[in-house]
Amino acid sequence: MSNSVDPRPFAIADRLAGVGRIVGVSGSKGGIGKSVVASTMALALADAGSRVGLFDLDFTSPSDHVVLGVERSFPDEQFGIDPHEAHGVQMMSIAFFAGEAAVPLRGAATTNALLELLAITRWGDLDVLILDMPPGLGDTSLDVINLLPRLEFLLVGNGSRVVIESVRRALSLLAELDVPLVGLLENIQRVADGAVASLAAEFDVAYLGPIPFDPGFEAALGDIRLLRETAVYRELARMLAPGLPATK
Numbered sequence: 001m002s003n004s005v006d007p008r009p010f011a012i013a014d015r016l017a018g019v020g021r022i023v024g025v026s027g028s029k030g031g032i033g034k035s036v037v038a039s040t041m042a043l044a045l046a047d048a049g050s051r052v053g054l055f056d057l058d059f060t061s062p063s064d065h066v067v068l069g070v071e072r073s074f075p076d077e078q079f080g081i082d083p084h085e086a087h088g089v090q091m092m093s094i095a096f097f098a099g100e101a102a103v104p105l106r107g108a109a110t111t112n113a114l115l116e117l118l119a120i121t122r123w124g125d126l127d128v129l130i131l132d133m134p135p136g137l138g139d140t141s142l143d144v145i146n147l148l149p150r151l152e153f154l155l156v157g158n159g160s161r162v163v164i165e166s167v168r169r170a171l172s173l174l175a176e177l178d179v180p181l182v183g184l185l186e187n188i189q190r191v192a193d194g195a196v197a198s199l200a201a202e203f204d205v206a207y208l209g210p211i212p213f214d215p216g217f218e219a220a221l222g223d224i225r226l227l228r229e230t231a232v233y234r235e236l237a238r239m240l241a242p243g244l245p246a247t248k
C-alpha cells in the first residue's frame with residue numbers, strides 16, 4: 001500500500017467524494033452481531049430517508065447479503081461497478097463476485113482486494129457509508145484506517161468478560177490511532193449489568209444503548225418484512241431517529 005506508484009489510493013478519494021460520513025462497524029470479537037447491526041442499521045437509516053451505502057469488508061465470511069436477503073448477482077459495470085441496490089441500501093460485497101466459493105485471502109492479497117473494491121465501486125452521493133468490518137482490528141481494519149482519514153468507528157460489544165477485555169483493547173488502539181468514535185453499542189444483552197456502559201464511560205465514548213437478545217431474529221434473516229418487526233430493527237431505528245450520532 002505504501003507503493004508510491006499505486007494510483008488506487010487517489011482513485012479511492014475520488015470515488016468517496018460524494019459520501020458524507022464513513023462509519024466502520026467493528027468490535028473485536030466475531031459473533032457479537034457486527035454484521036447484524038451494520039445491515040439493520042443501514043436498513044433503518046434508509047427507511048428514515050437517508051442515502052446509505054453498506055460495504056461488507058469481511059471477505060472471509062460476508063454476511064450482509066444474508067441479513068438483508070439479497071440475491072448474489074454480478075454487479076453492473078460502467079467505468080467502475082455500481083453497488084447493488086437492495087431495499088434502498090447501496091450494497092457491495094465480495095459475495096457478489098465469489099458466490100458461495102471461499103475467498104482464501106491473506107496479508108497483501110486482502111489489502112489488494114480492499115483497494116480494488118474501493119477503487120472501482122461507484123458509491124455516488126451518500127449521507128453515510130457503513131463498513132461492516134471483519135473480526136479483530138487486523139489487516140483490513142488497519143488498512144481502512146490508513147486509507148480513509150475521515151473514517152469513524154462504531155463498536156459493538158456485550159457484557160461478557162471476554163468481550164469486554166477485547167473491546168477495551170480495541171478502544172485503546174483506536175484512541176492511540178486518533179480514530180473518532182460514534183459510540184459503543186451493546187448487542188445481544190442478556191443481563192443488564194452495566195458493564196458495557198461503564199466501559200464506554202471509562203473511555204469517554206457515547207454508550208448507544210442495549211439491543212436485547214432477540215429470539216425471533218434468526219427467523220427474520222433475509223426477510224425484510226420480518227426484519228423490520230424485530231427488536232433489533234426497532235431499537236436501532238429508535239436509536240438512530242435523531243440521526244446518526246456525532247462523534248466524540
Ligand SMILES: Nc1ncnc2c1ncn2[C@@H]1O[C@H](COP(=O)(O)OP(=O)(O)O)[C@@H](O)[C@H]1O
Nearest residue numbers: 030031032033034035036188212213214217232
Ligand atoms: N440482538 C440479537 N438477537 C439475537 N440474535 C442476534 C442478535 N444480534 C446478532 N444475532 C445473531 O448472532 C450471530 C452473529 O451475528 P453476526 O452479525 O454475524 O456477528 P459478527 O458480524 O460480529 O460476527 C448471528 O447468528 C446473528 O443472527
Ligand SMILES: [Mg+2]
Nearest residue numbers: 034035058063
Ligand atoms: Mg460479521
